[in-house]
Amino acid sequence: MGRDAALLRGGRLAALLVVALLAAACDVGGTTTPEPPGTLHILAGSELKDLEPILPQVQSATGVNLKFDYIGTLDGAQQIVGGDSHPLAWFSSNRYLSLLQGTMTRVRIVEQQPIMLSPVVMGVKHSAAQRLGWAGKADLTWRDIAAASKAGTLRFAMTDPSSSNSGFSALAGVASAFAASGAALDSGQIDSAALKDFFTGQKLTAGSSGFLADSFVRSQDDLDGLINYESVLLSLNAGGKLHEQLDLLYPKEGIVTADYPLMLLSKDSGVRAKYDKVVAYLRSDKVQQQIMSSTARRPSVTSVALDSRFPKAVLVELAFPGSLSVVNNLITAYLDQIRPPSTTTYVLDLSGSMQGDRLDSLKRALDNLTGLDTSVTGSFARFRRREHISIITFSSQVEDTREFDINDVSPQSKDFIGLRAYIDGLRAGGGTAIYDAMYQAFQITGQKKAADPNRFYSVVLMTDGENNVGRDGARFLQDFHNLPEDTQKIKAFTVLLGEANPDQLKQLASLTGGQVFDARNAPLSQIFKQVRGYD
Secondary structure, eight states, X not given: OHHHHHHHOOHHHHHHHHHHHHHHHSOGGGOOOOOOTTEEEEEEOGGGGGGGXXXXXXXXXXXXXXXXXXXXXXXXXXXXXXXXXOSEEEOSOOHHHHHHHTXXXXXXXXXXXXXXXXXXXXXXXXXXXXXXXXXXXXXXXXHHHHHHHHHTOOOEEOOOTTTOHHHHHHHHHHHHHHHOSSSOOOGGGOOHHHHHHHHTTEEEOOSSHHHHHHHHHHHGGGOSEEEEEHHHHHHHHHSSOOSSOEEEEOOTTOBEEEOOEEEEOOOOHHHHHHHHHHHHHHTSHHHHHHHHHHHOOEESSTTSOOOTTSOOSOXXXXXXXXXXXXXXXXXXXXXXXXXXXXXXXXXXXXXXXXXXXXXXXXXXXXXXXXXXXXXXXXXXXXXXXXXXXXXXXXXXXXXXXXXEEOOOOSTTSHHHHHHHHHHHTOOOOSOOOHHHHHHXXXXXXXXXXXXXXXXXXXXXXXESSOOOSSSOHHHHHHHHHTSOHHHHTSEEEEEEOTTOOHHHHHHHHHHHTOEEEEOSSSOHXXXXXXXXXXX
8 A cells, every 4th residue: 555645645745746856956056066076977877786885995995986877778888988087897798888889989988997707697496497397497497498488487587688688688689599600699690480489478578677676576476587697596586575586597508797887088197097906996805895795796817716696617708799780770670670579659649738848858869769779779669570569649638649669770661750750740738637648558568469469568658747626536547446456566657757746756656666767867768769768
């Protein structure tokens, strides 16, 4: 009842919450709090949030105050080669950045040092491992996993390889294992049929490894396992939220390991001196031991022995693709051909407050998903072949519902031209019937899921205001909980714009295990690209 009760709060409490959030966003006079001397901003992957507790001791030992600015791995790579001003970068892997940088005239990585290690592996419930004959099996292969997936006896979760390094590493690793050449994968070796067999059993996706782990806990009764960092799987086993422990699988062909390199991007001698101090501290035996204990990642220095959680066997490292074109072709094939297709329902606020710049931004954000954004991340975020798009527009009531099937993903295809024409014709005016529109979205999407359960389903709400007409929160909750159980499992992702109620949107998302994306201080196009990693 905690989530439901929170969803019902409104009026004065919501107004006070908005005021508090606005007050927290800026201090008196509109100035920002000065940062401590010696601060270095790091462009960082979100999976590094678990290192934040050691940052004060880094500052104490080195005099350097590290400040993480979080971004997705591929977004960060593109930002760096485009001239981003961050002096340091720290992601779980620099493989994509290195390939992307090789196509540019600008060289950004001055120095890099691995800080910790975590292979990307599969974890399955112990009962599933026993059922499949995998418990304690030393010669398990990726093709064994693919066979179980194709047969419908393995249902698993994995992140989107276009937005998360764990999914990216898993896809590249499995494709390399299927090539069986021992050399770096090339486009001619991509075994699409075998990969499609492997991903037949993928029933849950996500845009980050942390969100995937949380979603797995929520959906664990419907799944057999997940692909993620070894550290995440070990943490799940130790976290007390699983109904049964996961067996970690290390297929004999090999795996791909994240080595978390701390990268120096600046040639400034002062920055270099600070970087060297931080690296020396992080790679010291004492800190390596601490990182291993607190994050379940392996040490990057051989002088620190593995603790008892890790298998002692030497892991085989698969050859990683050496060409950017091969990697891009592999990710595109995964999105358009290999993984299960998706059905995405967009619920769009066209109330009067959306008139002008906000509506223009919404149109640009959606148009960019029809192939108009030609950046690397834009090409991966576009609507995918085999995807079904529903658009529900609302103001004082539900205004319109349109359906679009995407088969041709060239920017000037009939599919995209038709979708673009509809988007560009949207007009704003009226009130804000959020709950009426969301209820209809769940009804429509749930019916589609019942008719074809072998797809990914999600609902994406974008609004700049509070519900002020139609169903209230209490009525919505009553109606929502009367929907079929499978419909209630469809995740809702909410995009917060303008004067939207943060508490209201957070509770709508958490009701289904979704997430809130804040577009108040970021371009709406950027936010919609982030959301695509979760569809």
